[in-house]
Amino acid sequence: MAVQLDDAAERTAPHHDRGGGAPPARGGRRAQPAVSGAPYLLLLPALLATAVFLGWPMVRNLVLSFQNLNMKELIQRLTDWRGLGNYQEILGSEQFWRVTLRTLVFTAVNVTLIMVLGALIGLLLARLGSKMRLTLSLALVLAWAMPHIAATTIFQWLFDSRYGVVNWVLDRLGWHAMAHYDWVGTQLSTFFVITVLIVWQSLPFVALNLYAATTTVPQELYEAARVDGAGAWKVFTSVTFPFLKPFFLATTFLEVIWVFKAFPQIFAINEGGPDRLTETLPIYAFTEGVGNLHFGMGAAISLLTIVVLLAMTAYYLRLTLRQEAREEKEDAL
Template sequence: MSAQTEEATAAPPAPTTGKGGAPPPRPGRTRAGRAVPYVLILPAAALLVLLGWTMVKNGLLSFQNLNRRQLIRHVTEWTGAGNYRDALGSAEFWGVTGRSVVFTAANVVLIMVLGCLIGLLLARLGTKTRLLLSLGLLLPWAMPVVAATTVFQWLFDQRYGIVNHLLDQAGWHSMAGYNWTGDQLSTFFVITVLIVWQSIPFVAINLYAATTTIPTELYEAASLDGAGTWKQFTSVTFPFLKPFFLATTFLEVIWVFKAFTQVFAINEGGPDRLTETLPVYAFTEGIGSQHFGMGAAISILTIVMLLVLTAYYLRLVLKQEEDEL
């Protein structure tokens, strides 16, 4: 074989070029391929723009004195921070805020305790029983909030409710015609039962899914050390699933704190506005009293409180990540 033949054999193939001497496009880097990520994020971006514009409009409204007269005359009256001063200086606002915090705390504690217990039960059941219980949990979680609230209004109805009937049949004859929405505590009881009933499935099913990620060797080692059920939970399950408990508790706090439909539909914040939480209070002051600027200011203050909670949650998450490192 000649030297020229050997050089021709050893030389790498000349790179092909595209149009005009440009290198050919890479596989998967066509114009359509480059556009796919932007198309996928388009719905989220559109939603973000919509929410952002709504927040901007609501923020501008909170600095205005807007009621029926201004709407009819198409007049904009700027009041600066007057609505915020009136809200923050009102004893009623702080009373509703304290009530909302207590209401949220009570609901979240019940949701997390009962949801975790049911989630741990799911982890110990057989396949068929677990499937049956999971289906039973999905039904209340998938039910629309308005439909579930309507069902609970019928269940606790003063004259025709099944709850009063069952209590009467059980020997509590004084409950035969009991008005569950007649006072503050009983109304909050009905609302709490409704919210907890609809929120437990999320915690239970997610906890069960999280327990499947725990290595069985940890439980075997704990059993060899003589650890019982409670000790296994505190020494194995809870430390391993601490991020889950933290994230789920935070989500439940947000969802319960901003709950509007259940509280308003049961008794519209009554009796005597004693069961109003901040979302209902903002609606009543804004739409009900037609002082839209004040309602917008209260809603902005509610969002600020949620942002403070979010910042505290993120701080805990970052601290936990630092500890793990």
């Protein structure tokens, strides 16, 4: 009996008591490992690359925004400082505020379509069989991997007024007025083509991201909801969406940034035309800076574009943090 008790005591003894291990620190505290500089050394290359390739151009752009730099100053290597003159001229321009409002509306419409359609496709992937899921996933990845300019060129041919497939299909379906319709001839039709292109390019990322998020939902919750008699919509709102919400918010945040700064699609379709009616802030900065050779003005517009994007980001993050704090309070209650 005594031997059995000794064996039990040995099995339940702490690890440091066996094998001559070191005794615990006084006061029951474990010795803290020494702080090493290795993590900071590993981060140093990335920080240096960011400073060189992002920080330095930003500083140069900031300095340029305070100058009056046109072709004359560029050829003669003159430095004509304007101070805040570029910013005052831009902020006092009605064109800048029209373009800013147009950019915000354009971003809101595109992000809404992307998130709604992407969520539907992601939920569809979760319900398909393995073969159909693999086929659809490959199609999404191929669409996602296509370069922007290549995709834009394809869409230009699809919506071409003379040889476009879209006009040919609409004509064959009986809509003969669309046989030679110029899709880039008006503001709304041009934005329609650009929106279809950007939504098509963005759907794969959202769909695959949200499908991956659905795999984290425990199946027991679905079974419990069905036992309680919940329908498809109730299951989605009470089980699926709460788990997808963090992924949904993060993906929306990324899409807002991506759509807001979209440049190659808009510029390649019609260069902000017709009559500069489809210019967004990135196109506006490029047109003023490079197109009109007002490099200082273009630099100032690009910095104001970053400020607008940061303001949107801060507002979105503030709403997200408030929502999370509200949910934590509700869970605590």
